[in-house]
Amino acid sequence: AQSVTQLDSQVPVFEEAPVELRCNYSSSVSVYLFWYVQYPNQGLQLLLKYLSGSTLVKGINGFEAEFNKSQTSFHLRKPSVHISDTAEYFCAVSDIRDDKIIFGKGTRLHILP
Amino acid sequence: EPEVTQTPSHQVTQMGQEVILRCVPISNHLYFYWYRQILGQKVEFLVSFYNNEISEKSEIFDDQFSVERPDGSNFTLKIRSTKLEDSAMYFCASSDAARNTEAFFGQGTRLTVV
Incomplete structure (x- = not known):
């Protein structure tokens, strides 16, 4: 069975500073990996996904993530955050043979002025 | 841009009552899912549906x-x-x-059971 660990429940960052949100997963089989964002009082929006190919994945709003198979990680990065990036970020994994997506507990990104 | 729409956005119901949460998936999509998020907790898979039948369900998805x-x-x-414990965002x-290569989510229905 797959699982996702997001070690940081909250990450405060100053505006225009870089940020990295950490995600580790466990699975005995090949997986797809995702990052979703949930803005206040809204639904889940896909930021980016890794299915195969290049390990560096670029998403919307300037975010990118790198798949590291040896470290079973899929950390999310942005070189310069904006106040509008304030949201909860969920890392998620899906077994390539499976229907469901398994979500992490989420990391709340606080942008400090 | 096509989107998944859910109604109502908020539903309050009394314990023991039946509720129906509605969703209009993106029109050419074939795989459908329900997830829930209890306040302050992670998003949890409930069920997937394909070709007019359930393809997978979690332990949460019981006979109710x-x-x-x-x-x-x-x-x-x-x-x-x-x-009461069904109160969550669905x-x-x-x-x-x-196989979930990209799932598009709706805005959610907040269900409050009182």
Whole structure:
């Protein structure tokens, strides 16, 4: 069975500073990996996904993530955050043979002025 | 841009009552899902649906839950006799490809059981 660990429940960052949100997963089989964002009082929006190919994945709003198979990680990065990036970020994994997506507990990104 | 729409956005119901949460998936999508998020907790998978039948369900999805695609556009989640612990945000999602290569989520229905 797959699982996702997001070690940081909250990450405060100053505006225009870089940020990295950490995600580790466990699975005995090949997986797809995702990052979703949930803005206040809204639904889940896909930021980016890794299915195969290049390990560096670029998403919307300037975010990118790198798949590291040896470290079973899929950390999310942005070189310069904006106040509008304030949201909860969920890392998620899906077994390539499976229907469901398994979500992490989420990391709340606080942008400090 | 096509999107998944859910109604109502907020539903308040008394314990023991039946509720139906409605979703209109993206029109050419074939795979449909329900997830829920209890306040302050992670998003949890409930059920997936393909070709007019349940393809997978979680332990949460017990006999009190059912899903239906009554026509070509709607996808519903019914909770037969709601409990206080069913209070959560319920998300519908749909995908046009097998195995969750990209699921598009709706805005959610906040269910409050009192």
